[in-house]
Amino acid sequence: MPHTHSRHGSSGDDLCSTDEVKIFKDEGDREDEKISSENLLVEEKSSLIDLTESEEKGHKILRPDHSPVFNKLDTHAPSFNMGYLVSPYTYANGTPSGLPVTMANKIGLPPFFCHNADPLSTPPPAHCGIPPYQLDPKMGLTRPALYPFAGGQYPYPMLSSDMSQVASWHTPSVYSASSFRTPYPSSLPINTTLASDFPFRFSPSLLPSVHATSHHVINAHTAIVGVSSKQECGVQDPTTNRYPRNLEAKHPSNVQSNESKEATNDKKKPHIKKPLNAFMLYMKEMRAKVVAECTLKESAAINQILGRRWHALGREEQAKYYELARRERQLHMQMYPDWSSRTNASRGKKRKRKQDTNDGGNNMKKCRARFGLDQQSQWCKPCSPNLGVISSVSNNGSSVGITSNAAVNSIGVGMLAPIVSGGTVMLPNSSSSSSSSSSTSSSHTHVQLMATNNGNAVASLNGITVTAGGGGGAASACSQQLSPQAPPTYVNL
DNA sequence: GATCCTTTGAAGACA
C-alpha cells in the first residue's frame, strides 16, 4: 500500500526557528498549560504521528474512547490562550462586555473576538462560506449596522457574551461533519467501526442514522470531483524535464499515440483527491474564523495566519488533528485501495515556481522590498516588536483595519474597528511587553480612532497621531497600500 | 480560464 510514510513534519519545524510566535497568557494561570507546538521537537511530533501510524498499521492501541472526536473536543481547553480575550469595554447598553477568560476556557472558547453581535444567529460551519458577516463583493467584509453605539467607545467586545454562542458552534465543529467535506461515496463499503470512529466526513445519508445528528450539516462536497480543465494529462515539466509520475506511458515516444486516448480516459475517471493532512483539516476548520476576525480575504494571507496559529497550537490540540488526518488517510485507503498520491501527481500543467524569488507578482514580496523587510517578515510588520502599524480604512469607509506587531505576533490578524470620532479600540500588546499580570488593561494599547472626510483614518496611539490611507484591512496594508501616497505609518506602541 | 500565492503535511520520485 502506498500509504506508508517515512517522513514526519519537517518544514513546520524549520519555521519554528524563524517564525516568531508570542505565547500569550490567559488571565488565569494557564501558562503552564500552554505548550506551543514550536517547542515541539521533531521527535515529539514524530512520536505523535508514530503513535497514530502504529495504530494505522494494525497495532491497534487500546484507547479508552473511540467515540467521535468532536465529542471529545467539547471539553478540552481552547486552542489558543491569549491574554487579551477580555474586553474592558462595555456594550452600548452598558452591560459587561463579555466572558472572562477563565470562563471562556471552560466553554472551550477560541480566543477570537467576534463581531457578530446577533445572539440569535448561529454562525454557519466553516466550510459553508457564510461568515457572520455580509460579504459584499465590492465592499469586502461588511457587517450589519453595528455602529449604533454612543459615546465613542468601541462597541465590539473582543469577547462578548454572545461568544458563548460562538463557542457553541465552534467547538463541536472542530471535528464535526459540518466542517469537513464528505468525500466518500455511499456505495463503497464502510467499516462500521471506522465509520463510527470517523463520522465527520460522511454525510448522514452515507452513514448509519446514528450519526446523523442535527449538528451534522453536511456539505455535499465530495473527494471525488469531476475532472476539471485543470486536470489535463501531464506534460513534460520544462524545468525538471520530468514527465508526470502517474502516467506510465508518458514517454515522448508514447505520448503522441496515447495522449488523446488517455486524455479521454482521464476525463472519464473521477478525480480522487488526496486526504487532507492535519494542517489542512485545521485550516478548513479555522479559516472562516480568521476571515471573520479581520478584513482579510486573501487566502494567502489567511494561510499565513493559520500557519502561525498552527505553530502556536498546543501539542494536544495538534495531536487531535494528526489523529483526524490519520483517520482520513485510513478511511481514504479503505475507500480507494488502489489510489495513491501518485495518481494525482500530474493533474495538470501547473508547475510551481517556488524557487523563483524574483516573482514580481507577489504582493508580500513587493511589500517586503518596499519597506526593507527580510523575507521572513510577514504583514509588512517592522522588525521591532514594539512597533505597530495602522493599516488602512476599509472599503466601506466605516471601519478601519488596524494591525500592530503585537497583534500579528499574537494572533496574526488585524483588528477591524469602526471609525468614530474619538472612538477607542485596544490593540493587544505583545507578550514581551505585557506582564503576567491579570490586568487586562496593562496588556493592551488604547487607540483613538477618528474618521476623515477623504476616507483616510486617523488614529492616535498613546498620544501619537498617525494617518493611514484608504485600502482594505490589515492585509491590505501589504496588498493594496503600495501607493506612495498612502504608506502605512508605523508608530511606537 | 489558468495559474499564483501561502501555509503544513503526506508521499512518491530521484540522486
Next chain:
DNA sequence: TGTCTTCAAAGGATC
C-alpha cells in the same frame, strides 16, 4: 537516506 516535488483547501490577484 536525504532532498525535491506535488497536491491537498481557499479565494483574491495576476497573467
